[in-house]
Amino acid sequence: MAAASRPLATPAPVAEPAVRRVRQALSRDDLLMRAGLGLLALWLALTVVLPLRALLEKAFEGPDGNFVGLANFETYLASPALSTSLTNSLLIASLSTVICVALAFGYAWALGRTCMPAKRLFEAIAAVPILAPSLLPAIALVYLFGNQGFARWALFGHSIYGPIGIVIGEVFWTFPHALIIVTTALSTADARLYEAAASLKASRARIFWTVTLPGARYGLVSASFVVFTLVITDFGVPKVIGGSFDVLAVDVYKQVVGQQNFRMGAVIGLVLLVPALLSFAVDRFARRRQSALLTSRAVPLEPKPDPLVDRIALLFCSLVAVAILVILGTAIFASFATFWPYDLRPSFKNYDFDNMDGGGWESYRNSLEMAGLTALFGTVIVFTGAWLVEKTRRFEAVRGIVQLTALLPLAIPGLVMGLGYIFFFVEPDNPFHFLYGSMAILVICTIAHFYSVAHLTAVTALKQLDPEFESVSASLKVPLWRTFLKVTVPVCLPAILAIALYFFVNAMTTVSAVVFLYSPRTQLASIAVLNMDDAGDIAPAAAMAVLIFATSATVRLLYGLATRRLLARTQAWRRR
Amino acid sequence: MVEALRRQERAAELSPAATGAVDAAPPHLRIRGLTKRFGKFTALDRIDLEVRRGEFVAFLGPSGCGKTTLLRAICGLDPPSEGTVEQDGCDVTALPVSARDFGIVFQSYALFPNLTIRANVGYGLAATGRPKAEIARRVDELLELVGLADQADKYPAQLSGGQQQRVALARALALRPGLLLLDEPLSALDARVRARLRGEIRDLQRRLGITTIMVTHDQEEALTMADRIVVMNRGRIEQVGTPDEVYARPATAFVADFIGKMNFLPGRLLAPDRVEVEGAELLFEPPLDFGPGALVTVCLRPEDVVVREVDRRPANRLTAEVGVMEFIGNHFQTTLHVPGTGLDISADLSINAVRDLGIRPGRTIPICLPPDRLRVFPEPPRPS
Numbered sequence A: 001m002a003a004a005s006r007p008l009a010t011p012a013p014v015a016e017p018a019v020r021r022v023r024q025a026l027s028r029d030d031l032l033m034r035a036g037l038g039l040l041a042l043w044l045a046l047t048v049v050l051p052l053r054a055l056l057e058k059a060f061e062g063p064d065g066n067f068v069g070l071a072n073f074e075t076y077l078a079s080p081a082l083s084t085s086l087t088n089s090l091l092i093a094s095l096s097t098v099i100c101v102a103l104a105f106g107y108a109w110a111l112g113r114t115c116m117p118a119k120r121l122f123e124a125i126a127a128v129p130i131l132a133p134s135l136l137p138a139i140a141l142v143y144l145f146g147n148q149g150f151a152r153w154a155l156f157g158h159s160i161y162g163p164i165g166i167v168i169g170e171v172f173w174t175f176p177h178a179l180i181i182v183t184t185a186l187s188t189a190d191a192r193l194y195e196a197a198a199s200l201k202a203s204r205a206r207i208f209w210t211v212t213l214p215g216a217r218y219g220l221v222s223a224s225f226v227v228f229t230l231v232i233t234d235f236g237v238p239k240v241i242g243g244s245f246d247v248l249a250v251d252v253y254k255q256v257v258g259q260q261n262f263r264m265g266a267v268i269g270l271v272l273l274v275p276a277l278l279s280f281a282v283d284r285f286a287r288r289r290q291s292a293l294l295t296s297r298a299v300p301l302e303p304k305p306d307p308l309v310d311r312i313a314l315l316f317c318s319l320v321a322v323a324i325l326v327i328l329g330t331a332i333f334a335s336f337a338t339f340w341p342y343d344l345r346p347s348f349k350n351y352d353f354d355n356m357d358g359g360g361w362e363s364y365r366n367s368l369e370m371a372g373l374t375a376l377f378g379t380v381i382v383f384t385g386a387w388l389v390e391k392t393r394r395f396e397a398v399r400g401i402v403q404l405t406a407l408l409p410l411a412i413p414g415l416v417m418g419l420g421y422i423f424f425f426v427e428p429d430n431p432f433h434f435l436y437g438s439m440a441i442l443v444i445c446t447i448a449h450f451y452s453v454a455h456l457t458a459v460t461a462l463k464q465l466d467p468e469f470e471s472v473s474a475s476l477k478v479p480l481w482r483t484f485l486k487v488t489v490p491v492c493l494p495a496i497l498a499i500a501l502y503f504f505v506n507a508m509t510t511v512s513a514v515v516f517l518y519s520p521r522t523q524l525a526s527i528a529v530l531n532m533d534d535a536g537d538i539a540p541a542a543a544m545a546v547l548i549f550a551t552s553a554t555v556r557l558l559y560g561l562a563t564r565r566l567l568a569r570t571q572a573w574r575r576r
Numbered sequence B: 001m002v003e004a005l006r007r008q009e010r011a012a013e014l015s016p017a018a019t020g021a022v023d024a025a026p027p028h029l030r031i032r033g034l035t036k037r038f039g040k041f042t043a044l045d046r047i048d049l050e051v052r053r054g055e056f057v058a059f060l061g062p063s064g065c066g067k068t069t070l071l072r073a074i075c076g077l078d079p080p081s082e083g084t085v086e087q088d089g090c091d092v093t094a095l096p097v098s099a100r101d102f103g104i105v106f107q108s109y110a111l112f113p114n115l116t117i118r119a120n121v122g123y124g125l126a127a128t129g130r131p132k133a134e135i136a137r138r139v140d141e142l143l144e145l146v147g148l149a150d151q152a153d154k155y156p157a158q159l160s161g162g163q164q165q166r167v168a169l170a171r172a173l174a175l176r177p178g179l180l181l182l183d184e185p186l187s188a189l190d191a192r193v194r195a196r197l198r199g200e201i202r203d204l205q206r207r208l209g210i211t212t213i214m215v216t217h218d219q220e221e222a223l224t225m226a227d228r229i230v231v232m233n234r235g236r237i238e239q240v241g242t243p244d245e246v247y248a249r250p251a252t253a254f255v256a257d258f259i260g261k262m263n264f265l266p267g268r269l270l271a272p273d274r275v276e277v278e279g280a281e282l283l284f285e286p287p288l289d290f291g292p293g294a295l296v297t298v299c300l301r302p303e304d305v306v307v308r309e310v311d312r313r314p315a316n317r318l319t320a321e322v323g324v325m326e327f328i329g330n331h332f333q334t335t336l337h338v339p340g341t342g343l344d345i346s347a348d349l350s351i352n353a354v355r356d357l358g359i360r361p362g363r364t365i366p367i368c369l370p371p372d373r374l375r376v377f378p379e380p381p382r383p384s
């Protein structure tokens, strides 16, 4: 013990050893994770980057496959019909955005800032449109306001076929997306700001204009761009209810599916990519700003009761909720009506899909299979991939590339993605050409299409874990994959289930990407809706859309039950 | 605490070993020229350090000085940019974490929330493929060791912070590592639990004889637990020494300031052992090898101001006016002013002395600033 008091700080050695940079040897864990990350990079290259490149090439290609520069774009701009579509698309998208974001803001504000009753119910109703394909509101609008619609008088002689119908349908379909973003933005408010404003005797209206709105401004910007992009790239609603009102997304569909003009399809696809990329950039920027607004010391806001305001909020939310339910209810009602509008007795006649065009019940089974496979493989790939990106030591370059590529699909409309897939996989010399027309390509494309949001969910969940789990594991000489399976996955199970649900619901309802990729053997329910509507079988189309909604809703319910069971079972170890 | 240190220090001074016996055993850990950069920022600058087998070493320094970085460089979690780390005579600098021999406890404990205490402690053992019965025996033994045998089937969230800390400790010890690393192991706990665990960890370390490095920013923790303290500042080592050494003989003004309370007085050297401070002339030892006129900092601990039997002291006797007296539990924190000079000193006077000598605010008393208690550093005081 006495010897311990001699300082041992050794003076620099006489002969200073040559300074050498330390390079840590790679452990087996490191090698495995790098290999996994490499595979993921390859996967993302094949399923995201290369199809996109194929689309780009196609847009600059002449009839005999040579590079023609901007010639295709010149042809496109010269055609008056196509530029009309551009104007129409911009008009529709702007109108829908303004209406949808305004409604979403009011709804989110009522939910977050007032003491109105039944908030949980209103939240549930607002999520309804996410569970249905975008074709459902369009079909319901036909029944409501179409030539035989029972509320046709409400349009004062205007036709629902055209801009009015498209905007209503799009607002319905994009409402939940906007609501989520605006709700998040509003929930980041700091109570102290409001208390300060109130202590200065600012009126409620003044507080709203000087504190609430500025606080949510990035959320509003973000929501606006997201809605704008969703609308301008959606073709389900305008296809069904657009009448002769042409928009870009439908043009792509017509060029490719109708006229087999792939080059022109690619050109319009690229045009659609512009607002999407812009929206992506703005959204990223806005989100960063928004999260900076919320400091860790911010105090969450507790709304105070105010009878008048609460009643107005309730009225407003009720109107929106009723509108959603009426649209959904109309579709359900019409699907069960024997022969609209003459014989409204309920029957299953419209669900007799096997006796109609559009693929029959087989298409529904295909959809279930596709959604199941997408949920399974998508969740495994996305979660493992996010874990590899987050937890691989060093290897910064590859991790950075993978992270970027994983976010890329967020900026690519489904339509563009689907086109890229055709161009990439249709090539006979592509070694993956055999996938063309298979169920696998639908699954792969859907996983790629919805990769980003799932990836971000996984990353968020992983970031909430203690970053030293892996350090502890390594110091105990436990292989990392073991810790991944024994700790990371169980702890992240709620997020993993949420990802699976997200994949399943989107795979059930999506039309945009897969519409270019299905084959007669792989008809899907959502496409059957489109085709039956096209063939004039509107009631069966409504029936199929309702069936898709019912399936998504059931799975959503099962998910709710599963997470509740899970939380109950694991609450011993979960801090809540 | 101060008294205990004083006693230890006396013992150390009397011990022959303290004056330079050679330690034959090779160190358990030898760190040479260790540098760590994050981009352009140098977090650790050419660190040299040796740690003996069975020793308890504390890395002490303000937040952000590089303690954690050094700990992680030693065990390979964040390998250094340059330099070497030898453990048991082998160069382990470039070895991956899993190929090394250490156990670690993090500030957050990083317990696996979905596993029971038993499974947490046995986590490393289960992966070795040993028989279940043997693992169970070892886990029981470890839980016994940290006094948690009755909590084995609970989950981490059901335990208190102090209990979680001990689970983390048991888990780190499960594979019988040769080196135990603790990163701020007590900082997440409240004061009472912290004080108790200090003793427990220290006892455990003694009993197992395991070489231990603990990172802390809490000087009291370092002073009471460690055999030796490595005081760090801005990525460099300021001083390495036993608790009494760094307390009583701080090697730099930084150490003097960081550990314990200290009077910082600006001075000018008159002779190698004489300094002028604010108009007062003081002797100090050991002498400094600087030219007269050099600006220096003179340091004196408040408790080293002598008020009893001042006339028996040979040097540095002064007369002081008593200013404010504040009663702090077991002593009076007193401000003293030496008339005719600019000298203001903070002194800790025992209750005894205050009573016996009738010290009251406003009175004038003789004081002595013992020459062997003055620390003089060849740098002017930093403006604070």
Ligand SMILES: Nc1ncnc2c1ncn2[C@@H]1O[C@H](COP(=O)(O)OP(=O)(O)O)[C@@H](O)[C@H]1O
Residues within 6 Å of the ligand: B038, B041, B043, B061, B062, B063, B064, B065, B066, B067, B068, B069, B070
């Ligand atoms: N991964 C990193 N990247 C950049 N700077 C870092 C990183 N880790 C630590 N630092 C910086 O190195 C310095 C030392 O950090 P650290 O060792 O954690 O300090 P402490 O002594 O509080 O444990 C700090 O200034 C910190 O900001």
Ligand SMILES: [Mg+2]
Residues within 6 Å of the ligand: B067, B068, B069, B184, B215
């Ligand atoms: Mg630290």
